[in-house]
Amino acid sequence: MSDKIRGALFNILGDIEGLSILDAFGGTGALGFEAISRGAASVLIVESDMQAQKTIASNIRSLQLDKQVHLIKATTQAWLRTTDATYDIVLCDPPYTDLQVSTLVELTKRTKQNGLFVLSYPGDLAAPEKIELELLKQQKYGDAQLLFYRT
DSSP states (O other): OOHHHHHHHHHHHOOOTTOEEEESSOTTSHHHHHHHHTTOSEEEEEEOOHHHHHHHHHHHHHTTOTTTEEEEESOHHHHHTTOOOOEEEEEEOOOTTOOOHHHHHHHHTTEEEEEEEEEEEETTSOOOTTOOSEEEEEEEETTEEEEEEEO
């Protein structure tokens, strides 16, 4: 996710003070670290790439965020089979080359009641029909879009 879209995402989210966040496709961890910088109480980052895991873990240590930011070293699909935890906000920025719609549907179940499910999705595709949540907002940014759903 570009810096511009990430900024737009958090501007739309507004006050996230004290909330729990799931960054389901962690990548660099930028979404999770941004959430903490904006007052989120806790962030769980799920990432499968070993190099990205090292970067995220290093940043957690260097920023001394080990009590607030937790890293799961697994694919999102594998992690989902091990937990039923729920979060105030679930952030999903799956690789556009492998959108994993069935995994996205499972992730909607990890959103607390009245929570937000946010999906970064290719701008040239329609919103996934299999996500059966209330679509609150759809904002396009060139070749990407952000979809905001409420549970």
